[in-house]
Amino acid sequence: MEEQYKIFVFKSTYLTFKAERALKGAHVSCKVVTKPRDISSDCGLAIRVGASDEQTASKIMGDSGITSLGVW
Amino acid sequence: MIYLDNAATSHPKPESVYKRIDFVLRNASANPGRSGHRMAIEANRVIFESRESVARLFNIKRPERIIFTCNATAALNLALKGLLQPGDHCVTSDMEHNSMVRPLKFLSQQGVNVHRVQASREGSLDPDEVSSAITCETRLIAVTHASNVIGTITPIDAIIRAAHNKEVPVLIDAAQTAGSVPIDVEALDVDMLACPGHKGLFGPQGTGFLYVSPKINLNPTVFGGTGSRSDLDRMPDFLPDRYEAGTLNTPGIAGLGAGAEFISSEGVDAIRAHEKHMLSRLIDGLLRVLGVRVYGTGDIERRAAVVSFTIEGMDPAVIGDRLDTDFGIGVRVGIHCAPDAHKVIGSYPKGTVRMSPGYFTTPEDIDRAIEAVGVIAADRDNRRHVPVSAPRPALPRGWGE
Known part of the structure; x- marks a missing residue:
C-alpha cells in the first residue's frame, strides 16, 4: 500500500530548516523536499512527514514558535 | 612568519574552520535555496546551521534577522543605504573607518545630514555628546x-x-570587536550590528553579516533571485531573503559558522583575556x-587588540618594511582606511605602524616584535642602515624568496 504523506509549507527556507531541526529533535521522521508544483509555483522547499505524524508535527512546530503556511 | 595583522584579517584560523570549508566545498557546495536535490538541501542546511551558530554567539533571539554579506x-552599506533617506539626520563619529565614512559621504550628497561627534585624543566618544547631537530629524x-587605528572601545551600552x-x-x-569582545545583542538592545566574518x-574572507532588529525596516539595496517567492518581481518581505539576493x-559561511562555534566553545571572555595579556x-x-610613541588609551579594559605606534623621525612604511623583510613580522602601516581618526590622534598624514595580536599570538611573538x-x-x-644579523624566519613553502 502506498504510504501517505503530508507536506508542510513555510514562508522561508530558514523556517523550513528550523522546522526540520525541531522535528528531528523530537524524533519525528521528516524530509526536506522540493515544494510540489501543485502547491506553489515557488522554487522553495517544504517538509514532508508521514500522514500519521501530522498532528504531532504541528504541535512540535507550534511549541517551537514555527508557523507553517499550510499543510497539504 | 609572526602575524600581527589580525585587525585586517585573522590568521591562522582554527583547524575546524579549515576542515569545515574543505568538507563543504567538496560535499555540499550546491546552490542553497534554489534546487531541491540532496546536495542543494545540504547546502541550505549549512547556511541554516551557520546562522544559528552566529546567533548563539551574539545572543540573537531571531537568527533569521542575521543577513549574510560578503564583509x-x-x-x-546595507544598514546605512537601506535606512537613511534625504532629509534624515545621522550622528556618527570622527573615529570611523572608511566603510562607514564613505557610504555616509555618498548619502550626504543625496541629502542626508551627517553630524560627526568629535572623539577625544584617545579616541573616546562621550555618550553625552552623542546624545546632545540628536535632533528631531535624527534617524540613526x-x-x-x-x-581600527588605536583600538579604543566605544561605550556602546551608554550610547544605546x-x-x-x-x-x-x-x-x-x-x-x-566581534568574536573578541563580548557583545550581547539582547542585553544591549542592539538595533543593527555589522560584523566581518574574517577577523x-x-x-574566511568574503564573509560578514548584518543583524537587524525587529524594530528596523530597511529597504533592500541589492535585488535579485532568492529562491523564494520566485513568482514575484520584487524582493520577498521576509528575512533573511529580503536582503540576501544572489547565491x-x-x-x-560554513567557515564562519565553524569560527563562531570555536569561539563559543573557547569562550569570548577567554579570548578577550588572552588578547588583553598580549596587548599589555x-x-x-x-x-x-626609545623614540617610540604609542597612541590611544593606556587602559587595557577600554582597548581592543590594536596598537598603533610611531618611531620618532621614521616613516611608518619603512618600519613596516623592515619588520617584514628583516624579521618576518607582518603588520599594517599607514592610515588604515581611517584618515579622520589619524587627524584626531595627531598622526595624519603619515599614519602609524599597527600591530594587532590575536588569539593565536604567543608571548614569544610579542617579545620578538x-x-x-x-x-x-x-x-x-645609530644612523646604521645595515642589515640586522637577526636570523630571518623561514617562510612557508611557496612564499617569496
Whole structure:
C-alpha cells in the first residue's frame, strides 16, 4: 500500500530548516523536499512527514514558535 | 612568519574552520535555496546551521534577522543605504573607518545630514555628546565599537541607552570587536550590528553579516533571485531573503559558522583575556623603546587588540618594511582606511605602524616584535642602515624568496 504523506509549507527556507531541526529533535521522521508544483509555483522547499505524524508535527512546530503556511 | 595583522584579517584560523570549508566545498557546495536535490538541501542546511551558530554567539533571539554579506563593509552599506533617506539626520563619529565614512559621504550628497561627534585624543566618544547631537530629524546613530587605528572601545551600552531614550536606533560597526569582545545583542538592545566574518570570528574572507532588529525596516539595496517567492518581481518581505539576493558564499559561511562555534566553545571572555595579556605585553614593551610613541588609551579594559605606534623621525612604511623583510613580522602601516581618526590622534598624514595580536599570538611573538622594533629604533639612532644579523624566519613553502 502506498504510504501517505503530508507536506508542510513555510514562508522561508530558514523556517523550513528550523522546522526540520525541531522535528528531528523530537524524533519525528521528516524530509526536506522540493515544494510540489501543485502547491506553489515557488522554487522553495517544504517538509514532508508521514500522514500519521501530522498532528504531532504541528504541535512540535507550534511549541517551537514555527508557523507553517499550510499543510497539504 | 609572526602575524600581527589580525585587525585586517585573522590568521591562522582554527583547524575546524579549515576542515569545515574543505568538507563543504567538496560535499555540499550546491546552490542553497534554489534546487531541491540532496546536495542543494545540504547546502541550505549549512547556511541554516551557520546562522544559528552566529546567533548563539551574539545572543540573537531571531537568527533569521542575521543577513549574510560578503564583509562588514557590505553590511554597513546595507544598514546605512537601506535606512537613511534625504532629509534624515545621522550622528556618527570622527573615529570611523572608511566603510562607514564613505557610504555616509555618498548619502550626504543625496541629502542626508551627517553630524560627526568629535572623539577625544584617545579616541573616546562621550555618550553625552552623542546624545546632545540628536535632533528631531535624527534617524540613526552609527558608530564603531572600537577604533581600527588605536583600538579604543566605544561605550556602546551608554550610547544605546541615550539614543533609545530619544527613540533613535543605533548601528554598531563591530569590525574590531566581534568574536573578541563580548557583545550581547539582547542585553544591549542592539538595533543593527555589522560584523566581518574574517577577523575575530575566524571565518574566511568574503564573509560578514548584518543583524537587524525587529524594530528596523530597511529597504533592500541589492535585488535579485532568492529562491523564494520566485513568482514575484520584487524582493520577498521576509528575512533573511529580503536582503540576501544572489547565491550565497556557502563554503565561506560554513567557515564562519565553524569560527563562531570555536569561539563559543573557547569562550569570548577567554579570548578577550588572552588578547588583553598580549596587548599589555606589547604596549609595555614598545613604551620601553626609545623614540617610540604609542597612541590611544593606556587602559587595557577600554582597548581592543590594536596598537598603533610611531618611531620618532621614521616613516611608518619603512618600519613596516623592515619588520617584514628583516624579521618576518607582518603588520599594517599607514592610515588604515581611517584618515579622520589619524587627524584626531595627531598622526595624519603619515599614519602609524599597527600591530594587532590575536588569539593565536604567543608571548614569544610579542617579545620578538618588541625586540625588532628596538633594533629598528636603535638603527635609526645609530644612523646604521645595515642589515640586522637577526636570523630571518623561514617562510612557508611557496612564499617569496
